[in-house]
Amino acid sequence: MDAVQTPKQPLTALRRKDLLSIADLSAEEILLILDTAEAMKEVGQRAIKKVPTLRGRTVVNLFFEPSTRTRTSFEIAEKRLSADTLNVAIGTSSVVKGETLVDTAMNIEAMAPSMIVLRHSSSGACHLLSRICRAGIINAGDGMHEHPTQALLDAYTIRERKGRVSGLKVAIFGDLLHSRVLRSNLLLLTKLGAEVWVCGPATLIPPGLDRLGVHVTTSVDDAVRDADVVMMLRIQLERMEGGFFPSLREYFTTFGMTEARVSRAKPDVIIMHPGPMNRGVEIASEVADGPFSVILDQVANGVAVRMAVLYLLAGGVDHEATA
């Protein structure tokens, strides 16, 4: 090797206005977020859990779908960074008066927030806002598309427990068709070099999923065998009503994660679930509450990861404004 290599500058900020999807992020950016989240987690362990990083900035949590976990997590993250936050929920907004998403966003935009955290039932709603808003847009879940901060907190939790993501066998079970958590996780885990298996009933597997670099199977045994990580996805009751499977009981007996099935995974397997859980449908309580479960760690880490995203994007906002 005689080529003189320019030393590469380590990445210190996300040079982007928005976090719309994992698809947009490089592995380097993902690792920057995860590394930054480690420092943020330390803030959460102090007696006074507050730093002045986002003082004087306004963050609007614009939620068009019900959410407890994600909205609370973002709000705590924002407050720990000293941002001024407010929550706009669909029930109290002008949307009930027939206002369009674009008009709602432009009105909020006119009050000059730094960032808008958006959850919406339409895939691509965050892309639409990113085109019309100067404020940074953080995707808190758009339709069936992506839920990037969920995937980031999942990866953080895996790395915290396993020390790495690369080379691990991660098996994901459930509704592969409608899940935005699945899409973000597939993209993130494959970018970081994990071996990803996905498993669910054939009616809930979108065509072409196998072309995304993952193993697709309807066999729980094949998917769970020697897995380092088992990740469950929520099964929504309306999927049964939509005829995707015959009954919740049959779903549980065929695809539910039971202790017997977990025993085929690696002895140090971790069990994950993005919540909210349907006990006795996709996951048995003994597994959800058992020794391998890291489900509440995921929730705790969510705050740190969202602090990291807010902090790094705020640097991006500065970058844009001074450019």
Add this chain to the structure above:
Amino acid sequence: MKRLLKGGRLVDPAAGIDGDFDVLIDGDRIARVDRDLPATLADDGGVVSIPRGLVVCPGFIDMHVHLREPGQEHKETVATGTSAAVAGGFTAVACMPNTSPVNDNAGVTELILRKAAEAALARVYPIGAVSRGQQGEQLADIAELRAAGCVAVTDDGHPVATALLARRALEYTSMFDMPMIEHCEDLSLKGDGCAHEGPRAAELGLRGIPGTAESIMAARDILLAEMTGGRLHVAHMSAWTTLEAVRQGKQRGVKVTCEVAPHHFTLTDDWLASPVPYDTNTKMNPPLREARDRDAMLAGIADGSVDAIATDHAPHHYDEKHVEFDRAPFGIVGLETAIPLTLDRLVHSGLIRLPRLVELMSVNPARILHVPGGTLAAGAPADITILAPDLAVTIDRARFRSRSKNTPFHGWSLRGGVAATIVGGRVVFANREVPALALEEATSSSPARA
């Protein structure tokens, strides 16, 4: 008034002509077509010299257009739609019945025809509804619609829901030798889908509409056309499996024809992701499909399986499209982009030659709808499209004459455009960007065509 179009290449496949021929127009009819017709045949000042490189064709007919009037005049009117048509090189359009109220009775048909006569631009051929209110329950008064001027029936926008009603419609229309035009789509398979079901929709998290939703109904209707002897025309075909069903039907002698829209032979569902993710101007029904389907449409155009190119011109207001992808209405405008796209993507790419293009856009639509045109033989209406196949065109939606601007092709640079459009001997469009074109648009005070 006798005018002589001198010079230029004449492409009239129905008359077996492709070469340097002159065209003599007498009033609203073609009088003579021959090599080197003497200028003395024309009235004083009636000799129009066609610059070299331009191509004179029988008028193009777009057999699938939504003019939106009556009821949705904020999207388009008969006047703005026919203005867009002539600027796009079409001398005639057939308009779909999903207006408000639906064109399921002679009153609506007469209104559309009166508006078209007032506009005096492109000819307008209304298409009536198959069923009353397009509700899929009871046949519309099809004989009355035909007497009022409808040239076909369709429930476009909605498929004919039951096999029984489709059977009855095919039987009933066979009395008049009218085609039933089907928007093929099994609604149970479509569900609330908004994009082609495939890897791209999976990645973007959009609910899918499988190609099979289209082909399963096309196959049903082809079997019914075979059973009844009725004439079936498959609208805006998009899936390779539909093309296979049509090919098999044709081989068995079924009276089935089909059309493809320019966006379905140009774009794939990759355009949903980039350059503008979730661009609602890439949302149409049937949806942009994957490369295999797009390539099948191109193959069908080349091998003769596809009968017509039709735009499915579907104007929507900016406000309606400036929303979340899954909430936006389906459809794009097509009248003013069709000729640049077909010349660039089909002819200059080497896939087909000009005579085949004229078959697809003039000869066959006239034949399928049994309307005048499709040829410039003596006695035919003087409906003429003059192409400028080498004109450099940049699509600019701000210059569209259509009331709506919903196109994914804004900013595209294409080779090939329209030089002029003549309807009933009257120049209704002359493109000022074509050098040395000696045609002037007739003013509205010019004598109306017969």
